[in-house]
Amino acid sequence: MHLARFPRVKLCHAPTALEHMPNLTRLLGGPQLWIKRDDCTGIATGGNKVRKLEYLMGEAVELGVTHVVTQGAVQSNHVRQTAAVAAKMGLRCTALLEHRIATNDPDYLYGGNVLLDHLMGINIEYRPGGTDMQAEIEAVGEKLRSQGETPYVIPGGGSNAVGALGYAHVALELMAQANEMGLRIDRLVHATGSAGTQAGLVAGFEALNAGIRVLGIGVRNPRDKQEANVHKLAEAVAAKIGLTGGIRREAVECNCDYVGEGYGIPTEGMAEAVMLLARHEGIFLDPVYSGKGMAGLIDLIRKGAFGRDENVVFVHTGGQVGLFGYSDYLNRAAA
Numbered sequence: 137m138h139l140a141r142f143p144r145v146k147l148c149h150a151p152t153a154l155e156h157m158p159n160l161t162r163l164l165g166g167p168q169l170w171i172k173r174d175d176c177t178g179i180a181t182g183g184n185k186v187r188k189l190e191y192l193m194g195e196a197v198e199l200g201v202t203h204v205v206t207q208g209a210v211q212s213n214h215v216r217q218t219a220a221v222a223a224k225m226g227l228r229c230t231a232l233l234e235h236r237i238a239t240n241d242p243d244y245l246y247g248g249n250v251l252l253d254h255l256m257g258i259n260i261e262y263r264p265g266g267t268d269m270q271a272e273i274e275a276v277g278e279k280l281r282s283q284g285e286t287p288y289v290i291p292g293g294g295s296n297a298v299g300a301l302g303y304a305h306v307a308l309e310l311m312a313q314a315n316e317m318g319l320r321i322d323r324l325v326h327a328t329g330s331a332g333t334q335a336g337l338v339a340g341f342e343a344l345n346a347g348i349r350v351l352g353i354g355v356r357n358p359r360d361k362q363e364a365n366v367h368k369l370a371e372a373v374a375a376k377i378g379l380t381g382g383i384r385r386e387a388v389e390c391n392c393d394y395v396g397e398g399y400g401i402p403t404e405g406m407a408e409a410v411m412l413l414a415r416h417e418g419i420f421l422d423p424v425y426s427g428k429g430m431a432g433l434i435d436l437i438r439k440g441a442f443g444r445d446e447n448v449v450f451v452h453t454g455g456q457v458g459l460f461g462y463s464d465y466l467n468r469a470a471a
């Protein structure tokens with residue numbers, strides 16, 4: 137896997153730390169729990185989208201782009217990280233925010249990621265829940281082009297084959313760390329949404345013949361749909377990196393039992409996971425992705441899904457800024 141063949145802008149503080157979580161391990165009675173700190177990628181409070189943006193912006197630079205266009209939910213971490221990268225690179229940025237959850241909570245509507253988006257001064261437009269957001273950003277791109285700009289339209293979550301290369305890169309980074317530390321990784325667990333993180337990891341591990349099972353905990357779609365999305369994108373990454381034979385269907389595993397009522401709607405398990413990590417490891421998860429991902433991991437551990445001696449790595453994909461969009465719910469949960 138020769139990633140240097142693809143254009144890249146170096147943006148991340150990397151390698152991110154791979155740390156043991158001794159207290160959580162003890163509390164849950166094993167397996168050995170580790171955490172890959174991709175919440176600390178460095179730009180605008182960090183997160184997994186900066187990994188993808190390294191390769192996306194590599195392509196954007198080659199195209200001579202002037203204006204970055206993307207989309208997400210109102211509390212989108214992806215929009216916040218894209219806005220920050222655009223600011224750093226001196227590019228204009230337009231984001232379409234979808235009212236994906238019905239709420240009048242001012243913290244959700246104006247706090248957290250939205251506050252940071254406003255501070256960065258990007259153009260924000262809102263769309264009702266259920267809008268075809270991909271079609272909308274393409275239309276904005278067309279309009280900008282007609283005005284003489286050179287837009288770069290990034291799909292939601294930065295999840296296309298170029299963006300997902302960022303997580304093939306993380307597969308390589310993790311293998312180097314594990315080999316150096318003498319750590320045999322048995323399983324990797326993380327939250328999966330727009331599928332780029334898991335697709336990149338799976339394709340990267342396949343290319344490296346790592347023998348590490350990756351489990352994505354879904355935050356939105358039912359399992360069939362999520363696995364199909366991840367597999368399709370992993371195949372596209374495999375084609376890009378020249379992995380012949382494609383991606384085994386069994387290499388794509390999702391568990392979508394921890395979504396609750398829907399995307400971005402808090403669950404008790406999420407609140408428990410956020411508080412456990414905060415109180416025992418001093419680590420903050422987020423309410424939409426990593427909180428539900430960790431809730432899934434905790435529940436699966438309690439159900440005996442892992443051996444005591446297994447080494448399980450949770451990839452912390454970031455998003456803590458979103459906690460401030462959910463202060464009311466979380467304050468009540470913590471009381």
Ligand SMILES: *Cc1c(COP(=O)(O)O)cnc(C)c1O
Binds near residue numbers: 184214293332422425
């Ligand atoms: C976007 C996001 C994810 C999901 O990653 P995908 O590549 O979209 O599947 C997980 N955690 C956080 C905090 C995110 O912002």
